Each structure stands twice: as C-alpha cells, then as structure tokens.
Amino acid sequence: MSDSYSYNSDSLFGIASPTDEVNITYEVDNMEGANDRTDVVLTCIARGNPEPVMVWYDTNDTEIAKSSGCNSSKFIVTMEVSDGDEVYGYEVTSYLTIKKVDSQVDYRVYVCNSSSGIGKEDKLEIILHGTRLPDMPRKVKITNRTAESLTVVWSGVFNGGEVQSFRVSYLKTSKEVFTDQTGGRTTSTATGLDKYTEYETRVYASNIIGENNKYASIKGYTLPSPTTTPPSGNTGIIVGAVVGGVILIAIVISLATYLVRMPPEDQKGGKKTTGGAEGRRQRASGGLP
Numbered sequence: 001m002s003d004s005y006s007y008n009s010d011s012l013f014g015i016a017s018p019t020d021e022v023n024i025t026y027e028v029d030n031m032e033g034a035n036d037r038t039d040v041v042l043t044c045i046a047r048g049n050p051e052p053v054m055v056w057y058d059t060n061d062t063e064i065a066k067s068s069g070c071n072s073s074k075f076i077v078t079m080e081v082s083d084g085d086e087v088y089g090y091e092v093t094s095y096l097t098i099k100k101v102d103s104q105v106d107y108r109v110y111v112c113n114s115s116s117g118i119g120k121e122d123k124l125e126i127i128l129h130g131t132r133l134p135d136m137p138r139k140v141k142i143t144n145r146t147a148e149s150l151t152v153v154w155s156g157v158f159n160g161g162e163v164q165s166f167r168v169s170y171l172k173t174s175k176e177v178f179t180d181q182t183g184g185r186t187t188s189t190a191t192g193l194d195k196y197t198e199y200e201t202r203v204y205a206s207n208i209i210g211e212n213n214k215y216a217s218i219k220g221y222t223l224p225s226p227t228t229t230p231p232s233g234n235t236g237i238i239v240g241a242v243v244g245g246v247i248l249i250a251i252v253i254s255l256a257t258y259l260v261r262m263p264p265e266d267q268k269g270g271k272k273t274t275g276g277a278e279g280r281r282q283r284a285s286g287g288l289p
Helices: 232-261 276-284
Strands: 002-009 016-025 031-033 040-048 053-058 063-066 075-085 089-098 109-115 121-129 138-145 150-155 165-172 175-183 187-190 198-207 216-221
Touching: 031 040, 040 053, 040 109, 040 121, 053 075, 053 089, 089 109, 138 198, 138 216, 150 165, 150 198, 150 216, 165 187, 175 187, 187 198
Parallel strands: 002 040, 031 121
Antiparallel strands: 002 016, 040 089, 053 063, 053 109, 075 089, 109 121, 138 150, 150 187, 165 175, 165 198, 198 216
8 A cells, every 4th residue: 555645845945844735646456365274475565754564453443553563363464664764755565464274263354554654544445365376467468579570578466365376379371480489578579470461469468377368368470571772882882883883884895996997007018008098199109119
C-alpha cells in the first residue's frame, strides 16, 4: 500500500504544512495463495510524511498486530523503512507472516491500515486463499523489431500462490513458428522471422499446478528488408574509369588514322616521296630525278 501526501509551501524558505487532502494509491497485489501447513507472508507498503504507521486487522476489525512488532506462535509482524526523509517522506514496509496456514481458519481477508499520524488513513485488503493457476499475463507490448525479429514484454499478475513461469508463442497465419520458455523473465525475443510479416504473440503463465489456457496477445509486423545503396565514392571512380577509357580509345583511333594518312617512305633514296600537286609540279619542271 502506498500513501502519497501533498503539501503546500508556507514560506519562501519552503517550510511545509500538510493540506487537508490526502491521495492514497495501492500498488501491490491484493491476493495471496498458500497451502495448508505452510507459512505465508503478506506485504503492505506505505509512503507518507510523517512516517506512516501500519496496523493489521481481520475482517471483523479485530486488531491482529501492530507494525511496532509482534511475535506469537501464529503471527509475526516486522517493519522496515526502506527510503525517505523528513522532506520527501518515508516508504515503510510491513510484513505479516502467518505460520502453518490452516485452510479452515486462515483463508480470509486481512486488512492493512496505514495512518499518517495527522488524522489521515486508508487501508488495503488482502485475500488469502489456496494455491491455484496463475492469472493471465497483461500489458504485453512490442518493444523492438527488425526484419527478422520481434521483442515483447509483459506484466505478470497473481502467481496463484506458487512460483510462476511464462511460455511465449509466436504465430504466423495461426501457425506456431517460434516458442520461448522464459522462466520468470517477462521479456522474449523471437528470431529468424520473415521480413515484413504479421505475427501474433501469445503469452501464457504457469506454475506447479499447471498452465492457464488464457493468454495475453498482441499482433505486429516485422520490418521490411533494408535497401542497399552503392557508396557514392565507388560510383564516381567507376564512371571516371569508363570515361577515361573512352578518351583513351578515341586518342588511339585518331593516332591510327593519322599514321595511315602519312606518306610512305622512299625505299630507294631513303627519302619520303612527295605526293599530291606539289610533286607533280616538281616533276614537270625537272626538279625531281
């Protein structure tokens, strides 16, 4: 049980005085299971300022024990202050141990009463009964996904009075494709899944008694496969090489054309034969042999 007290500032230096309003919330399970002849511990947590005082009662409003301490053959009460100070308040935990549970007598409602010491109080009722199947998990959600995997988390609820474990089933079009036994962990990751495919995830709870056939579920898609883009630097080098090759080929072709058009060398005199109109004029004037 958690007590939250609100205050208003009374001066510039932050001297606080309690208001008439007290907001109290409960953050623990209100059920506990135990077998005959076993011991069981009920837990009550309170937060407040001044330091909360807790007292345990039965359903007839008969005081069982105070948080200041009790030790008998049937009940043991212990208390601890786990956190806090005079400024932000205190967190106090009270434990009620019921020894050698008798199902005919001890299966009933136990009440933890928390008082602030300033006239404000509230209570939490805890039901003690026999062990049973655990409750269906809740608050399952997807926390991470890739093209080939899904990760889910969930919250366990009442464990039925026994240590519980979880089984996670991943289904594609109603066919189970991946199973994960997580023990007491409340998270699971399925790998080797198909990209951009919808899967249904079911979470089951079990204990020594058996598995609850009711399950928490969620549906979600894996991611599409990421596209691969060639690095821009390599593309530039390849294009540059191709362009350079074209230029080189063009130069070689031009050089070959030039060489073909060059006049052949005179084999007899070791001179080049002059062709064209100039050669004909030289022969006509006797300038050439």
